[in-house]
Amino acid sequence: MRNRSFVQPVFLILFLTLLSDVYGQGGLFEAKEPMAIEMSFSIKQLKTETNDSTFIDSQMIVESANGQKDTLDIEIRVRGNFRLENCFYPPMRVKMKKKEAANTVFKGDRNLKLVLPCSKAKNAGNYLGREYLAYQLYEDITEYTFQTRPLRVTLTDTDSKKAESVELLGFFIEDDDDVADRFGGKILDDKKIIPTLMEDSATVRHDFFQLMIGNTDWSGLFQHNEKVMMLDDKTIVPLAYDFDMTGLVNPPYAQVNRNIGVERVTDRLYRGFCRDPALLQAIRAEILAKENQISETIEKNSVYFGESDAKACKLYINDFFDILKSDRLFEYNVLNACRSNSAAQTF
Incomplete structure (x- = not known):
């Protein structure tokens, strides 16, 4: 006589496996x-x-x-x-x-x-693919x-x-809310959080990423194209999104804020607030060590846009790494360009 307590779990496992195959229960x-x-x-x-x-x-x-x-x-x-x-x-x-x-x-x-793509133009999907790439590059830089x-x-x-x-x-x-649940945190909506009060390392990684993709269309203080997430009573981190108005994507509809000294969407401007120079140098070294990984991410996601777009993305990101590799360019574009606390009330 078969042991039913054994048979039933076996069929249950087979059934759940089938569901996994059909629906992708991995998430x-x-x-x-x-x-x-x-x-x-x-x-x-x-x-x-x-x-x-x-x-x-x-x-x-x-x-x-x-x-x-x-x-x-x-x-x-x-x-x-x-x-x-x-x-x-x-x-x-x-x-x-x-x-x-x-x-x-x-x-x-x-x-x-x-x-979805912005327009019905044949190449609109290429810009969408480049925007998706930006999210994948962000995962290379930070966990948040x-x-x-x-x-x-x-x-x-x-x-x-x-x-x-x-x-x-x-x-x-x-x-x-789902990303907050994933980290056991809470999204702070409609609250002005001065970026210098956010967790140092996570915020500087975020700021370097925005420089990498050529994004000036964001504000941590006013939560413009950005959310802030509280992990515990003392730890707040930025969560960036909406990367279409960037030099990496460079869509035909892109607009820039010339009040901050940017003429073209492909112009880079470091919008992070000043931090301990030692921390900025540490994150610089950390991202430099990921150059090959970032290059692989571009290559892997190039299936979502054309060959010329892939080449443009690689050249644009290479220019960012040129800044990190040069002490002179890093000092000019980051150390001397960071924003003082008095700039906290502006975009």
């Missing part, structure tokens, strides 16, 4: 290969009938690694400012109910940001990042008379 962000999704909705309705608190019902078809497709009921809304007003495809937020996400890769990530997952999106705009589908590159970004 949405544990895999880096592109996920295939299909969406169909009215872009006009999305832009006119949703806002920060209003969603519309929709569906998302998700294709698993073995080719099985499952339809999930979701809610979607617009988000953001500049791209919402200036892009054909608006940035979105996707939300699903707990029961809908059960037994899927979305189980622990039911609220997500969805990033939003997780991302690349997507192959089949999108049907129901406003179109032909209702033709288009194939787009996109990516999901982890929700604010």
Whole structure:
């Protein structure tokens, strides 16, 4: 007579293994290969009938690694400012109910940001790919990042008379609360935190990263394109996001703030606050040691943009490492360019 207490767990393990194969129970962000999704909705309705608190019902078809497709009921809304007003495809937020996400890769990530190309131009996906690259480079620099997952999106705009589908590159970004839960922390919304009060090493790594990708479109104090996360009563770290207005991406719609002395989006300007020079030198050495790793990250993600874009990204990042390798350039671009505490009230 068989021992039922043994047989039942075996079948349970086989069943859970099957679920894992079908749905990818390892988690949405544990895999880096592109996920295939299909969406169909009215872009006009999305832009006119949703806002920060209003969603519309929709569906998302998700294709698993073995080719099985499952339809999930979701809610979607617009988000953001500049791209919402200036892009054909608006940035979105996707939300699903707990029961809908059960037994899927979305189980622990039911609220997500969805990033799509700005325009319908043929090369728009290249800029999106370069923006996704920026998130991967950020992971090379610091542990405090939003997780991302690349997507192959089949999108049907129901406003179109032909209702033709288009194939787009996109990516999901982890929700604010989920990244805070991952670190056992808390997002401090709508609070002005002077950057010099944030954890030194994490903040300097963040500031070096922003210099690396040529980003001046951020503010820690005013939480512009940045969140701040409290890990404990004494430790606050920055969480950067939204890297399209950078020299690394260099999209045609990019704008710069000439009030800070930047003429082109590809111009670099160190926006970090002054710290102990010894700390700045230590982080300099730390990032210099990652040059090969960063080069490999660019190469690995070059599948998301063209060959000329890959070359441009490599040259742009090489210029950053030229700054780190030269004592003269490092002194001029970082040590002498850092912002004093009196600048805390400006972008």
